[in-house]
Structure formats: structure tokens, C-alpha cells
Amino acid sequence: MKKALKMEGFRRTRNGISNLFHFYNVDYVVYLEGGKNSFSKDDILESSDNYTSDSEDISFWSKIFDNNINGKKFKYKSIGSKKTLKEIADDLILGQIRNIYIAMDNEFDEILNKRLLHPNILYTHGYSYENDIWNAKTVIDVLKEITSTNVDENYINNGFNRFISDIKLGVFCDAYLFKKNLSFFERKSGILFCIDCSNLDTFPSVKKDVIEDRILLKSLKVNTVRNYAYKNKINTLKHCFGHLLADFCCRIINHYIRIKHNFNTITKDIIYRLAINRFFNEQYPTCAFVDHYKNQFSS
Structure with a gap:
């Protein structure tokens, strides 16, 4: 330090x-x-x-x-x-x-x-901040930076969109429990408990059965959770636990560079910095929430 x-x-x-x-x-x-x-x-x-x-x-x-x-x-x-x-x-x-x-x-x-x-x-x-910078385009832009070549964008987009769809109910549960000072996702360790990422040769994915098991463990009623989430406009990408989202994106990147280029894995600390730079260079001026920050500074 x-x-x-x-x-x-x-x-x-x-x-x-x-x-x-x-x-x-x-x-x-x-x-x-x-x-x-x-x-x-x-x-x-x-x-x-x-x-x-x-x-x-x-x-x-x-x-x-x-x-x-x-x-x-x-x-x-x-x-x-x-x-x-x-x-x-x-x-x-x-x-x-x-x-x-x-x-x-x-x-x-x-x-x-x-x-x-x-x-x-x-x-x-x-x-x-992870939720603000990470999306499928950021993953693609980081991969272009690392590999200096074209990226299979459909492959990344399809896998990322599948993650957003499959993790959605978990994010809803997390938002619902947060109002009670509880959480659905792990915060300290085991952050990727619901992600299948042990094999870098396969695209990381959500363990939907693990999500379902935890819903039962937490005694949550799915309809109640969904109603709360829709009422409060919970958005999966915006409200997913940030470390989970960022770590998942890092797994995508290391998976891709392994299967496409046979590269060694890159530490997530380096990937995070690359993602921040790529986001501000490529997306920030025109991103959907740029006014969120402008308005805070003008208040």
C-alpha cells in the first residue's frame, strides 16, 4: 500500500x-x-x-x-x-x-x-462501478486489446446474454433480501458459487440448479420476489452483485483467449484496469447513464 x-x-x-x-x-x-x-x-x-x-x-x-x-x-x-x-x-x-x-x-x-x-x-x-463498466461490448473490447485481432462477437454476445437471463432470478432474490440486510449472493468468499467455471475450455455459465436450491434454503417465494423486483424496476445488469458480474466477465475473457489463442490466463486485476480504460474510451460519452454522473456534479 x-x-x-x-x-x-x-x-x-x-x-x-x-x-x-x-x-x-x-x-x-x-x-x-x-x-x-x-x-x-x-x-x-x-x-x-x-x-x-x-x-x-x-x-x-x-x-x-x-x-x-x-x-x-x-x-x-x-x-x-x-x-x-x-x-x-x-x-x-x-x-x-x-x-x-x-x-x-x-x-x-x-x-x-x-x-x-x-x-x-x-x-x-x-x-x-463494475456494473457501470461491464457489458458484452466491454468484454469484446478488452479481448480486442489483448489479442490485437478480430473477436467472435456473436460467441461473446450469446454467452453473455445467456448469463444475464440465467442469473436474473438470483439478482431479484438478492434485491429482495437486501432490504432486510440479508443477501442471496456470497459477499466475502465463494462469490462464484453459482457459476460453472472450473473448466476454461467451456464458456462459463450459471448453475441454475444451485440458484433454485438457494431459493429453497432461504425460504423465498418466487412470486413474491418477482413482484418486488418488477415493482422496483430491478435490472439484472445494473443490480447484479458487482464482484460476481466482474469475475464472470474475467472468466469469459480467460476462456476465450485459451480456446481461440492458447494464451495463458491473465489476472483479474489487469483485466479490470483494461476494462475501465476500454469503457471510458469506447462507451462513456454516449452510454445510457452518462447523465446520471453529469447531474450529480451539477446538483
Whole structure:
């Protein structure tokens, strides 16, 4: 983890956070999720060193800021925990902290009316940044970048669309349980429990029987879940658990480069960065939700 210089005079105070922009010679400090470590609010107040300076969230959000604000400089800090971000956001709303932005995953906050309202508090359009960047076109664009040749787009589109169709009920269940502070998908480990991806020679796919078994395990009524999802306009691509979606797309990419080019697998950290770059280069200016971000910055 890269660390900033220690600033002894600005430890343990909200005023210290408000004045950090002076030390970084920027206009604002931006606090984000992501990074290898998760810090509490006390950690953030205790030391300006407690953050990660290189993360996928920073790669994504820095491009969002670059596309929506001109003539300003920013220092980005990934602190891992959305809980911590929300606690810092409370101080921002109360006017106890200034000169910062906070950007976080939407998850289901929009649907549950839990978004914190302040001009300097921003949310992703989808469940997380992964939902905003990953789609079949992004997979294809990343493959073109890796292979420097044409890609079998029908093959990718058909497999990706099949995933969206097959995972749909699981996403509905996840949204339904989230309102009860529960979840359908695994969040910490075993994220791909419902994905058949053990053999790179075959296109990864949803284990529909595993989805059905978990519905029974969670004592969920499918009609109730569907009614909730349709009422709240749950969209599979937008609201799928972001890490599941991103990891699935990484599996597609590694499957494709193996069967088509006999390449070795590529780590998902590299694939994530490629996807972020390809999305902003190829899709962001004309994507369906570009106004979501423009409107947040103009509020």
C-alpha cells in the first residue's frame, strides 16, 4: 500500500481532514471504497497515512471526475469500507468537514431511499462501478486489446446474454433480501458459487440448479420476489452483485483467449484496469447513464 507523508498537525480532528487539500496541493480530497485494506473512521482521523493510493475504484472515479469537472485537482483515497464513507459523509452533511468529495457504490440505496444527499456525495449508477463498466461490448473490447485481432462477437454476445437471463432470478432474490440486510449472493468468499467455471475450455455459465436450491434454503417465494423486483424496476445488469458480474466477465475473457489463442490466463486485476480504460474510451460519452454522473456534479 502506497502511503502519503505523515502530517502530525492534522491527526485526530475533522478540521485536519478539511485542510488536507492544502498539503496535497489540490482542490479536493476524494474518499472512495476499494483498496487492499479497510479503514475505520477512527483510523482516518488518526492518520492521513490510512488509505490506499492505487485501486480500481480510483481508476474509475478519477475518470468520472476528469469527464465532469474541468480545472480542478483532486487527491484520491481508497479506504475500503462503505460504512466508514457513510460516517465521514455524515460529518460532511453537518458541515463539520469541508473540501472533500465522497464517492461510493449505489448497491440498492437508490431503491431503498437510503442515498445521502449532498452536492459532494456521489454514487455509481449501478450496484457498483463494475456494473457501470461491464457489458458484452466491454468484454469484446478488452479481448480486442489483448489479442490485437478480430473477436467472435456473436460467441461473446450469446454467452453473455445467456448469463444475464440465467442469473436474473438470483439478482431479484438478492434485491429482495437486501432490504432486510440479508443477501442471496456470497459477499466475502465463494462469490462464484453459482457459476460453472472450473473448466476454461467451456464458456462459463450459471448453475441454475444451485440458484433454485438457494431459493429453497432461504425460504423465498418466487412470486413474491418477482413482484418486488418488477415493482422496483430491478435490472439484472445494473443490480447484479458487482464482484460476481466482474469475475464472470474475467472468466469469459480467460476462456476465450485459451480456446481461440492458447494464451495463458491473465489476472483479474489487469483485466479490470483494461476494462475501465476500454469503457471510458469506447462507451462513456454516449452510454445510457452518462447523465446520471453529469447531474450529480451539477446538483
